[in-house]
Amino acid sequence: MNDVMILGEVKERSLDLRTLELLGAGKKLAGDLGASLSIVLLGDTVSAAAEQAVPYGPNRVYKLEHPLLKGFNADLWLTSLEQTCRKINPKIFLMSHSFIGMELGPRLACRLNTRLTTDCIDLSIDPEDSLLLRTKPVSGGNAISVFKCPGEPQLATVRGNVFEPAEAGDGKGEIVDMVPEIDESMIRVESIEVVREVVVALDKADVVVSGGAGLGDEDGFALLQDLAKALNKSFGNVMIGCSRMAVDKGWISSDHQVGLTGTMISPNIYVAVGISGAIQHLVGMIQSKKIIAINTDQGCNMFRVADYGVVEDYERVIPALVKRLEELS
Amino acid sequence: MKELEIIVCAKQIPDPEAPLSDVSVDVEKKEVIVDAPQVISPFDENALEAALRIKENMGAKITILSLGKKVSDTVLRKSLAAGADKLILLQDDAFEKLDSHSIASVLADAIRKIGEYDLVLAGRQAGDWDSGQVGLILGEMLGLPCISLAREIMIEDGSVAVKKNIPDGYEQVRAKMPALVTVSNEVGELRYISRTKMLKMLRGASSIPSWSSEDFVSAKEELRKMGIVALSSPPDMRRNCEFLDGATPEEKADKLVAVFKSLQ
Numbered sequence: 001m002n003d004v005m006i007l008g009e010v011k012e013r014s015l016d017l018r019t020l021e022l023l024g025a026g027k028k029l030a031g032d033l034g035a036s037l038s039i040v041l042l043g044d045t046v047s048a049a050a051e052q053a054v055p056y057g058p059n060r061v062y063k064l065e066h067p068l069l070k071g072f073n074a075d076l077w078l079t080s081l082e083q084t085c086r087k088i089n090p091k092i093f094l095m096s097h098s099f100i101g102m103e104l105g106p107r108l109a110c111r112l113n114t115r116l117t118t119d120c121i122d123l124s125i126d127p128e129d130s131l132l133l134r135t136k137p138v139s140g141g142n143a144i145s146v147f148k149c150p151g152e153p154q155l156a157t158v159r160g161n162v163f164e165p166a167e168a169g170d171g172k173g174e175i176v177d178m179v180p181e182i183d184e185s186m187i188r189v190e191s192i193e194v195v196r197e198v199v200v201a202l203d204k205a206d207v208v209v210s211g212g213a214g215l216g217d218e219d220g221f222a223l224l225q226d227l228a229k230a231l232n233k234s235f236g237n238v239m240i241g242c243s244r245m246a247v248d249k250g251w252i253s254s255d256h257q258v259g260l261t262g263t264m265i266s267p268n269i270y271v272a273v274g275i276s277g278a279i280q281h282l283v284g285m286i287q288s289k290k291i292i293a294i295n296t297d298q299g300c301n302m303f304r305v306a307d308y309g310v311v312e313d314y315e316r317v318i319p320a321l322v323k324r325l326e327e328l329s
Numbered sequence: 330m331k332e333l334e335i336i337v338c339a340k341q342i343p344d345p346e347a348p349l350s351d352v353s354v355d356v357e358k359k360e361v362i363v364d365a366p367q368v369i370s371p372f373d374e375n376a377l378e379a380a381l382r383i384k385e386n387m388g389a390k391i392t393i394l395s396l397g398k399k400v401s402d403t404v405l406r407k408s409l410a411a412g413a414d415k416l417i418l419l420q421d422d423a424f425e426k427l428d429s430h431s432i433a434s435v436l437a438d439a440i441r442k443i444g445e446y447d448l449v450l451a452g453r454q455a456g457d458w459d460s461g462q463v464g465l466i467l468g469e470m471l472g473l474p475c476i477s478l479a480r481e482i483m484i485e486d487g488s489v490a491v492k493k494n495i496p497d498g499y500e501q502v503r504a505k506m507p508a509l510v511t512v513s514n515e516v517g518e519l520r521y522i523s524r525t526k527m528l529k530m531l532r533g534a535s536s537i538p539s540w541s542s543e544d545f546v547s548a549k550e551e552l553r554k555m556g557i558v559a560l561s562s563p564p565d566m567r568r569n570c571e572f573l574d575g576a577t578p579e580e581k582a583d584k585l586v587a588v589f590k591s592l593q
Contacts, residue, residue, distance in 0.1 A: 074475070099496050103477050106429070106462035110469035115430055115556070118460050133558060138458050139361045140345050142352045146559040149428070188474035189504045192490075197498035234593050248375070248518035254480075254494070260459065261514070269592055278346045280456070286566050290592055292585070293570070301349050308588050309570045310581050320582035328586065 004030040005062075005090035005153070007081070008041045009100060010049045018096040020165035022158060023056045025123055026094055027166055029132070032125040035091060038062060038173075040084055042077055042180075044070035050175050057171035062088070064178050071194075074103050075187050080180035082111045085153055087178070092132055093153035094123070101157040114151030121162050132156065140260060141283035161264070199255035200239055202263040207231055207271070210241030210258055210285070211251075214274020214295060215314070218251040223318045224273060230325040235269070241285075243275045259284035273314045277301030294318070333389035333484060335380045336443065337413070338436055338451040338464070339373040341397055341404050345456035349566075359560040361457075367404045372452025374519040376512040379482045380450055381412045381520065387484060390414045392446075394439055396432060398425035402537045410522045410530035417443075421542040423549060429462035431552040435542075436463070437470040442545045447506040448489060453478055453513045458555075468509030476502055480515035 006022040008015055023039065030037040036059040041049055043065065050061045062084060068076050081104060085093060093108075095101035097119045109116035121144075122135035132154040134147045202208060209228045211220055221240065228238045241258045242251070258265055260280040266287035273294045275281060282305055285291070293306035294314050303309045310317055347365035355362055369377070380391045393408045396419040405416055419439055427435070440446060449471070451464035468475035480499060481492040489508050492499045494515065542549050573584035 074477075099494075102461060103465070106465040107469050107475060109430065109462070110433070110466040115428060115553075116462060118462060136459075137563065138560075139352070139363070140456065140459060141563055142349075142363075143354045143361045144561050144563050145359075145557055147556050148558045149556045150553070189476055189502050189508075192501040192503055194495065194500045195498045199497055231589070234589065244371075244514055245518075248371075248514050250517055254513075254515045261454070269589075276346070277349075279349065279352070280345060280459075282349075282566060291568065292588065298572075299348075303570045303572075304349060305566050305568055306570045307568050308585075309572045310585060311572065312578055312581055316578035317581050317585070320579045321585050324579075324582050324586045325589070 003038055003088060003090040004033065004035050004092045004094070005038045005040060005088060007093070007095040007101070007104075008039045008049065008053060009096060009098060010041060010043055010046055013045075013048050015049050015052055017165060018098060018160050020056065021160065021163040022094050022096060023053075023058065023166035025158060025163040027057060029092060029123060029125060033091070033130060036060070038088070038090070040064065040081070042069045042080055054173055054175070055168040055171045056166045057169055057173065059173045061173060061175045062178050063175055064180050066180050066182060068182055068184065069180065071191075072100060073187060073191065074107070075189060076182045078104055078107050078111070079182055079186055081108055083180060084178060085112055090153045093155050095157045097157040097159050105155060105157045109155050112151070112153065114153060114155055115149035116155040116157070117147045117149065118157045120156045120158050123156060123158070137283065140278070140280035142279050197255070202239055202241055202256065202258065203265050204237060205239035205265065205267050206236040207238040207269045208241040208258070208265060208267045208285070208288075209238065209271045209273065210243070210275060211246055211273045212243035212275030212281075213245035213249070214276065215246065215251070216274070220274065220314070221252055223315065226322045227271070227318050230322045230329075233325070233329040241265070243278070243281050272302050272306070273318070275302055277305065333383065333387065333448070334446045335383065335389050335391045335448045335450060336440055336446050337373070337377050337380050337391060337393050337408070338449070338467070339377060339393050339395050339405065339408060340370040340452075340455050341367050341395055341400050342370045342455060342457040344368045345371065354560055354562045356560060359557045361560070367401055369404060369407060370452055370456045372454060372456070372512060372514060374452075375514050375516045376450040376452050377408055377411060377413065378519045379479065379512050379516045383482060383484055384412065392417065392443065394419060394436060396424055396435055396439075398422055403531060406530045406537070407522065407527065410526045411519060416537050418537055418539040420539050423542050423546075423552060426554045428553050428555045429460050430466055433463050433466035433470055434548070435546055435552070436467050438545050438547050439540065440471060449473065449507070449509045451509070451511050453511045464509065464511035471509065474504035474508040476504060476508065477511045478513045479510045480513055482510060482512075482516070
């Protein structure tokens, strides 16, 4: 079948925003190819989400319901998707570059003997051979590469917040029930316990005060906390961020990490303290409206992308800054 | 009990922390040119650190596999200085610019040739192409249980127990060995290696085994290059930085306060 298929993800019984973005991307590709669009949904109960998907215009909604598909067991989801792809034979299959897509994409590509491109920021059809052109940042963001790969389905995971979400219309596609052939013996990685942690929603912050290797030690973050507290009196939502190096050194938990493998953010103000500005960090915060950098090394990358720079030891300038801000409030 | 055998896949790449000015894009040749020293890809260093901690806890033999057209043993010897037991370089012109699937298939062949292993570790993604595929594909090819994004790895009675990252916390999972685990940076950075140790390892005359495709690759004709159609520079990220000068930290702080006021 000449089909563009996407994997939908359901949060609290409803399609997540990334899925609507995939529907938007998929619809355009299907239009360019003259193909149909379908969405596949997995879970223990996905009926409500399947109904919700119809108005967005897919020709078919494949519904894979099974008690074992509750939550996310990668082994079972993978086998279910493999079976679905073998039945439907989609030309193109898109997933979010989400936790689920990052895990399933490479494994599915291997099982179907096809090639995957991860974290795509653009997708289009080459008019000459009707193959999928997959655009992705490489080298941490130092270059943008366009790939074309053999094999079907043509697989890609798609970066969030890049494609316009589809809008609900008067779609009348059909909902198709599929029965995954799975059982517990296929589980090779056993889940013992899921531990929810309080994580910071960095992407919701108005101001992010961020620290890196230049802080020198864990205590540096206490100073950043002081600054965040002082700024909180004048600005809404002030949060603490960090570079990957700070996480690697064990100074702070990874939910604070900004960058390619952390959170991508665009706050009103980003204050980078002791962060030299590795490219994989910069791509995560470059959309910030104003960037303020504090660093002892005037030649570092961060000053190149900053709006305001202070060349100074943070341990000297931040206490002074906190004192002034508190005097003013 | 038999000693645990751990294989760590480590890729050599140009330092991803290199300043922006040292990176350029050759549009014609479709190459990213990085004028920076070669290093072990950071997440692979995290994987090595995870292996070293297991070794400390219960003993293990750690073998490092590194694949490329040409791999520098001076860069990879760092893994030996850190405590790995064996380093095998997989070098061949045919290994240049391979796609993830082909890299995984070459690594799988090398691991089959090694034969005995309990655990295969790889970084979650490489610091050059950021694809994040090789580890998991390798696990599939070897028919192993696959665990991604580990932040802590423990060994318990023939099983590997992993705390893996999930979006809002972590999941404790377990799989029978042999298994494949991809490692995230929460594991911690590679331990400090003293200069003396490093120099000793570099001067050490022990020759590093190097395998070429003839030695172990099962289907050389099936290896494929990355299908790059075009390569370009990203949009310019530079801004005009206004430096806030002052004779003392207090003066600089005053100027910062003015900036914050203006942004309020």
